[in-house]
Amino acid sequence: MKHWILIGFTSLSWAISAQVQLIVDPRTDQEVAKRASKQMPGYRIQIGFDSDKEFIDKTRAAFISQFPKIDTYVRFEAPNFNLMVGDFRTQLDAERFKNQLIGKFPIAIIHKEMINLPRVD
Secondary structure (H helix, E strand, O other), X not given: OHHHHHHHHHHHXXXXXXXXXXXXXXXXXXXXXXXXXXXXXXXXXXXXEEOOHHHHHHHHHHHHHHOOOOOEEEEEEOOEEEEEXXXXXXXXXXXXXXXXXXXXXXXXXXXXEEEEOOOOO
């Protein structure tokens, strides 16, 4: 008897088929893409700006030699090249690092902007 019930359910499951249509709000896809982004709000420190790219490159090389684990970013905003460093989540972290830069670089200005996710190492 148990075998007949099992065979009955098995044959019934083969006979039933269904299609599922998933309707998703486009805002859901946008929110998922935003959360999957590798960027977040944070802070960077500007340590130099000049219209001479060679000066910025030299300043960047000097920074990298002293702080090899801190990322650097060169951005052109006419007519100057801006040298930004770091990916700090909080302003306090940026302030602490800024204190290490005083006297080593011509300027140290904290800017709030979108940053890359900080390195784990």
